[in-house]
Amino acid sequence: MKLLNIIFLLTFLNVFLCLHEINAQSKKSHIQDSTSDKSELRIGILYTSDYYFMGRSDSAKAPYLSPSLGYYHKSGLSIRSALSYLTTSGEGRVDLYTFTGGYDYYGSKFAAGISISQYFFNDLSYVVQAEMSTFVNVHGGYDFSAFMIFADVSLGFSEGTDVFMGAEINRTFYAIRNKLRITPAVYINAGSQKYYNEYYTMRNEQTGAGKGKGKGGTSQPIQNSQILESEKFQILDYEADVQVSYKMGKIRLFAATTWTFPKNPSTIVTDQGTYEEELKNGFYWNSGLRLTF
Secondary structure, eight states, X not given: OHHHHHHHHHHHHHHHHHSOOSBOOOOGGGTTSOOOSSOEEEEEEEEESOOOBTTXXXXXXXXXXXXXXXXXXXXXXXXXXXXXXXXXXTOOEEEEEEEEEEEEXXXXXXXXXXXXXXXXXXXXXXXXXXXXXXXXXXXXXXXXXXXXXXXXXXXXXXXXXEEEEEEEEEOBEEETXXXXXXXXXXXXXXXXXXXXXXXXXXXXXXXXXXXXXXXXXXXXXXXXXXXXXXXXXXXXXXXXXXXXXXXXXXXXXXXXXXXXXXXXXOEEEETTEEEEOOOOOEEEEEEEEEEEO
């Protein structure tokens, strides 16, 4: 299986490196946005078909409609906020508020930055990241002209502290006088899963047998439940996506599709027995628009 994973990753890299264009830029942490010599106010709305984190999702889909507001100063400092409305039938509610502050530096070939996000999940939320309150990310990327390589290190705070690392390679293609951008990318995520252990014990009512409370569930904890590998640092998933955006004056339209291939299933121990998590490859998409002032 390890050999197949390596072959899969190298195949994607080969495809992207053989394509011909003049520029590349990372999609992470707003690096996909063109740098500007002036400050900007950005208002946007995004629809996401499901909520995934590190290749994991709840068994019940969590489609979000998320309006957002952000201020990006020409110095690189930014502050932004968003709310996410859960659109599932019978579950309609504001499921998450997010506030983020950060700083990004853009050079001719190098980009780097740091961001701190605070999450406020609804008590009824069943998404896998719902027990995480704070996320700190440090990221950097280098443009090799033929492609861009990106890496980041993050800390996630729930009852414990998780460490995550990620690496990405991507390529951006321009058309229609640079108004249209198409960015395919592949990346790998690794980290610990203390937040996931909290999700299982506090948000899940069917541990090991179709995780997630979904409709009609409760957020009552399962007694004596634990993930054995929650403190182990390991590969969590491989991902591949394609992002498309088109700019019309002050408006940018965008859409993306993402395929995720989770790795290293968790072992869950409860009073009822020991289970191995059943991991499945996932797919989700998002689309939206943004207005810049």
